[in-house]
Amino acid sequence: MTNMFPALLDVTMTARKVSNxxxxxxxxxxxxxxxxxxxxxxxxxxxxxxxxxxxxxxxxVAKIAAVLKVPAETLQLVRxxxxxxxx
Numbered sequence: 481m482t483n484m485f486p487a488l489l490d491v492t493m494t495a496r497k498v499s500n501x502x503x504x505x506x507x508x509x510x511x512x513x514x515x516x517x518x519x520x521x522x523x524x525x526x527x528x529x530x531x532x533x534x535x536x537x538x539x540x541v542a543k544i545a546a547v548l549k550v551p552a553e554t555l556q557l558v559r560x561x562x563x564x565x566x567x
Contacts, residue, residue, distance in 0.1 A: 483532065483535075483558075483559070483561075484558050485529075485532070485535065485555070485558050485559040486529065486530055486531060486532035488555070488558050489529055489530055489544070489555075490530045492548050492550060493530070493548065496548055496549070498547060498548065500520075500523050500526040500527055500530070501519075501520040501523055502520075502547075503526045503544065503547055504520035504521060504522040504523040504525065504526045505520035505521075506543065506546075506547045507522060507525075507526075507540060507543045507544070507547070508520065508521035508522035508525075509521055525540075529544075535559060536559070538556065541555050541556055541559060
C-alpha cells in the first residue's frame with residue numbers, strides 16, 4: 481500500500497472546491513508575473529503534493545489544514561504513515 485496523503489489531499493481539495501492556485505495563494509502568497517498580472521506562488525508545489533511526487537513539510541501541512549478546515553493532526557498522520565490502511 482502506498483501513502484494516501486496525495487489521494488486525501490486531492491479528494492478534500494475537490495470536495496471543498498479549492499484549486500491548486502487557491503491553495504498556493506493561501507500558503508505562499510502572490511507575485512506579479514512577466515505580463516504584469518498577479519499569480520499564486522508555489523502552484524507547482526501543490527500539483528506535486530497532489531500527484532505524490534513530493535511531500536509537504538509540517539509548516540505546509542498546518543497551512544493546508546487551515547485552508548481545508550480539517551485537523552492538521554489528521555493530515556500529518558496520513559502523511560507520515562506510508563501504510564496507513566484507510567482504503
